[in-house]
Amino acid sequence: MSKETVKRAVSTKLLTEKDVQKGFSKFRMFFRQKIKDNPREEGIISRLLKGFYRFWTISFMLLLFLGSILAFADSSAADQYRDIYVSSQPVFIWSKNTNKLLPIDSDKAQQILSEHDIDDLPKIGTVSLAGSIVQNCGISLFGEENAGLICANEFLQFVDYAKYNQKLLGLVLNINSPGGELTASDIIYKSIKDATKYMPVYVFVSDMIASGGVYISVPATKIYASSYAAIGNIGVLAQFLDYREFFKKLGIKEVRFVSSSAKYKAMDGLLDGNTGDIEDKYFQEILDAGEKRFHFVVKSNRPIKQKDIVFSGLIFSAVKAKEFGLIDDIVDNQSEVLKDLLKQVDSSEPYVVVYQYSYGKKESLLGLPIKFVKKFNSLVRGGGKEYRLLVR
Numbered sequence: 001m002s003k004e005t006v007k008r009a010v011s012t013k014l015l016t017e018k019d020v021q022k023g024f025s026k027f028r029m030f031f032r033q034k035i036k037d038n039p040r041e042e043g044i045i046s047r048l049l050k051g052f053y054r055f056w057t058i059s060f061m062l063l064l065f066l067g068s069i070l071a072f073a074d075s076s077a078a079d080q081y082r083d084i085y086v087s088s089q090p091v092f093i094w095s096k097n098t099n100k101l102l103p104i105d106s107d108k109a110q111q112i113l114s115e116h117d118i119d120d121l122p123k124i125g126t127v128s129l130a131g132s133i134v135q136n137c138g139i140s141l142f143g144e145e146n147a148g149l150i151c152a153n154e155f156l157q158f159v160d161y162a163k164y165n166q167k168l169l170g171l172v173l174n175i176n177s178p179g180g181e182l183t184a185s186d187i188i189y190k191s192i193k194d195a196t197k198y199m200p201v202y203v204f205v206s207d208m209i210a211s212g213g214v215y216i217s218v219p220a221t222k223i224y225a226s227s228y229a230a231i232g233n234i235g236v237l238a239q240f241l242d243y244r245e246f247f248k249k250l251g252i253k254e255v256r257f258v259s260s261s262a263k264y265k266a267m268d269g270l271l272d273g274n275t276g277d278i279e280d281k282y283f284q285e286i287l288d289a290g291e292k293r294f295h296f297v298v299k300s301n302r303p304i305k306q307k308d309i310v311f312s313g314l315i316f317s318a319v320k321a322k323e324f325g326l327i328d329d330i331v332d333n334q335s336e337v338l339k340d341l342l343k344q345v346d347s348s349e350p351y352v353v354v355y356q357y358s359y360g361k362k363e364s365l366l367g368l369p370i371k372f373v374k375k376f377n378s379l380v381r382g383g384g385k386e387y388r389l390l391v392r
Helices: 004-012 017-037 039-074 109-113 154-165 182-195 212-217 244-250 266-272 278-301 318-324 334-344 370-380
Strands: 086-095 099-101 124-128 132-134 149-151 168-176 202-207 209-212 220-224 230-232 313-315 351-361
Touching: 039 209, 086 109, 086 154, 086 209, 099 109, 099 334, 124 154, 124 334, 132 182, 132 212, 132 230, 149 154, 154 182, 154 351, 168 209, 168 334, 182 209, 182 212, 182 278, 202 212, 212 278, 220 318, 220 334, 230 318, 244 278, 278 351
Parallel strands: 124 168, 124 351, 132 149, 168 202, 202 220, 209 230
Antiparallel strands: 086 099, 086 351, 230 313
16 A cells, blocks of 8 residues: 555545554564564665665765865965964955955956956955854864854964964954953953054944953954944953752752861852852952953053943943943944055055955864865855965
């Protein structure tokens, strides 16, 4: 009986669902009995399955092996910088005479590139920093960038690469972050501060910079924001979840042993919420020390007005942020920031190429070079523009 026949029988009430289930059950029992009566058939099926798995396992391993060889053969030391890869994609050509940004695939831009070698032209770089700020990011399985995270140690290496790139005249950082780790924010702050000694670094905020997002933005040469951006929330926060009542209901009890002289090591006062406890007092001092450093970073880099309001932890609109000195100007989009930066850079060339930079771990969790992984992903997804590794 075919599948369609069964469906018609059920739909016309000739068979019930129970009858169909009973029929399939009898078929399965018949098949199992047949294998039991003739073990040779079971051996044939088992060998076919094993052969199938072996074929695909060997094919996959061979693909990884050949891909690794091709990627290494096609790459050089210049394709990588320390522990990261650095990639770039040209997106615009800026004409000094007209002060216009020409899309790289436009006819006018292609005409310019036919007359000039793109590698000889000066560059401006744009980099996107979006998400929570952390010190270290893990290695992804297939080499995808860490979406939703700003990785301090990777960014530090990118800045080290960028500041010694003689063709690179400036950077625009598109920062959107709700904040993150204090130590990670300080690492990024120092790296951007260092980069400004070599080139102008502009920041564009399209959505929000809060807490650590402000911390990493203030050392920039200039800060721009869109009309609807939210800026502020300056301060240091620590929060904990007290699971003790929940564990008590489950019958789970924590047992701890603390050395004699370290009686405050367990920090019970933090969970009790008793502000008079000595643990809370010392922990509050840690937070206040971090806040003091945060205030110093902001005040030493920005012309802050009405400090009592700015440092209250409030978050402000772009208009208020400009009024308080947290940003320099309000713009519609990143192109306006690029044009402002391009007018400030010192270049004798009539054209400047704007590149979109990205960076990340140079190997995936599988141990494959990112160059191979990106090319493989591009093929699987149906092509698109070729992935270009760049360190020039």
